[in-house]
Amino acid sequence: MPSLERTRSTRVVDAVWRVVLRLGFRLARIWWHVRRPHHEGALVAVYVGRALLLVKPSYRAEWGFPGGSLDPGEAPDAAARREMQEELGLSVDALSPAGIVRGTWDGRIDHVHFFELHLDCLPALRLDNREIVAAQLASPEELTGIALTGAVAAFIGSSR
Template sequence: MPSLPRSRRAMLIDSVWRLVLRLGFRLARAWWHLRRPSHEGALVAIYVGKALLLVKSSYRAEWSFPGGSLRPGEAPHAAALREMEEEIGLSSHPIHPAGSVCGMWDGRRDRVHFFELHLDSIPELRLDNREIIAAHLASPEELHGIALTGAVAAYLGRDLCY
């Protein structure tokens, strides 16, 4: 059997990763609904002018900001920088704390720390095409018609916790 060309092989590997992430997320959500664990995460709201950069993960229906879970012992600021680099290839940008939101999302008691990054133009993004499959720069008017994760909706509504 001949080997697949590199680009086709990479596409196949990416699609397998997306399938694993979708199934894993569904299983995790079922477990979280049973156990109701506490969770802590960090997200980065990237503003380009007044527009916001949204990312689409392969395992969710809603759009979000770059970010994810804090690792054990990891500070929220460090997690936000790490996730921004991993998910969209952005590093070495100064982010600023923008509060936290608390809620029950996906069956978890969640505390999400938000950071903001303000840019003059959209940077070159490097999506992994496994976890993050799309990015969209949304105007303030567009945000009302886009399905957003609960944490992002709470942040935009300034429903902050302390």
């Protein structure tokens, strides 16, 4: 029965992390609206055929692409690869640069580097169940009915 107990404790720890992330994100957004900080991030548009992989963070209502903030001194492509590993358990070597989108979202002045990854089929994903709680493929036609983060919506709008 030890494995069942470990699973229960893991679920509790994951739930606590989700609460902390939700509260932390809300507080951060308030702070960002006051301070208007500059932020730099990297996101990856993962294509499987024509469909795009969307991920659902535990702390926001919208869907987005895998990715996140650049660490100090980190190159955008390195940040994108690191985030793919952390959020989805995917190790990727080469990502194709797909452009930069600038805007103000969540109170931050954002500079987001986009990369593309084209796959023949979706590999098994390992969601952390803390930051990322769901993933789905969406066809171009389905994207209009899905709430997307500001940066992702801007990227998709600019690529049409």
